[in-house]
Amino acid sequence: MGITGIGLKARHTAELLAHRPSLRFLEVHAENYMGAGGPAHRWLTVLREAYPLSIHGVGLSLGGAEPLDADHLADLAALVNRYQPELVSEHLAWCRIDGTYLNDLLPIPYTDASLSLVADHIDQTQTALRRHILVENPSSYMAFPESDWDEAAFLAELARRTGCGILLDVNNIHVSAHNIGLDAKAYLAALPTGAVGEIHVAGHEPVTHDGRAVLLDTHGAPVTAAVWDLYRQALTRFGPVPTLVERDANIPPLAELLSEVATADGIAEVLPGKDAAHAHAA
Numbered sequence: 001m002g003i004t005g006i007g008l009k010a011r012h013t014a015e016l017l018a019h020r021p022s023l024r025f026l027e028v029h030a031e032n033y034m035g036a037g038g039p040a041h042r043w044l045t046v047l048r049e050a051y052p053l054s055i056h057g058v059g060l061s062l063g064g065a066e067p068l069d070a071d072h073l074a075d076l077a078a079l080v081n082r083y084q085p086e087l088v089s090e091h092l093a094w095c096r097i098d099g100t101y102l103n104d105l106l107p108i109p110y111t112d113a114s115l116s117l118v119a120d121h122i123d124q125t126q127t128a129l130r131r132h133i134l135v136e137n138p139s140s141y142m143a144f145p146e147s148d149w150d151e152a153a154f155l156a157e158l159a160r161r162t163g164c165g166i167l168l169d170v171n172n173i174h175v176s177a178h179n180i181g182l183d184a185k186a187y188l189a190a191l192p193t194g195a196v197g198e199i200h201v202a203g204h205e206p207v208t209h210d211g212r213a214v215l216l217d218t219h220g221a222p223v224t225a226a227v228w229d230l231y232r233q234a235l236t237r238f239g240p241v242p243t244l245v246e247r248d249a250n251i252p253p254l255a256e257l258l259s260e261v262a263t264a265d266g267i268a269e270v271l272p273g274k275d276a277a278h279a280h281a282a
Helices: 010-019 039-048 070-083 112-129 151-162 170-180 184-190 225-238 254-269 274-281
Strands: 004-007 026-029 053-056 087-091 094-097 100-106 134-136 165-169 196-202 205-209 212-216 243-246
Touching (some): 004 254, 010 039, 010 254, 053 070, 070 112, 087 196, 112 151, 134 151, 134 196, 151 165, 151 184, 165 170, 170 184, 170 212, 170 225, 184 225, 196 225, 243 254
Parallel strands (some): 004 243, 026 053, 134 165, 165 196, 196 243
Antiparallel strands (some): 205 212
């Protein structure tokens, strides 16, 4: 078996059950399963017998200035307890204000104050879940002049303070490098090798806004050659980390996703020192 999984989409469920393709894991968005029952839970219960799970949250608002939503955290804890996933992750972002949830993952300034706030929220989350989580780096379209830290150092310090891991989205790094001039190679070099517990690869789309060429993190296109190259660099540094081919829009046939899974697995197979890196990761 390789190191790569896909996000579970309803349109692929029957085909997954019928053919059981070789996948490292299936990822689900936590908020889609925060209910007691229904068809989604019935399918997930069956698929859980065939594949390990990764639960990926999008609504906890770890970077928000307000206290964590206790009900949301309790629902997440119940879901994690029910399915016992291999991986649990959230975003370095905020999405809630005055009790209202926003349909976006919004950036935070990388200041000492926000570092303490996010660390406290991660500690609360890990205590509630009784396990460590992974925190995903965002895609950026602007940089805060108030920031005291660069993003990679901020993530590394969060991992040091809380024991959390890092979900490294290499597409987000590529998007941010284009949009705000982030140095992708320096970013990878700044992260502690033992902290990266999962990697995401995804597609993006170029747009023009106010005369400026911008990359949008859409998860709606195939992974580009530049992102595959950055993924290769990430695996060389961090070893054969479980990897997700992420597609949340313009969902293609399952066969197309499995082709990208094969590409990711193929990159991992030819890593220099692959066996030693695998032994270290284990």
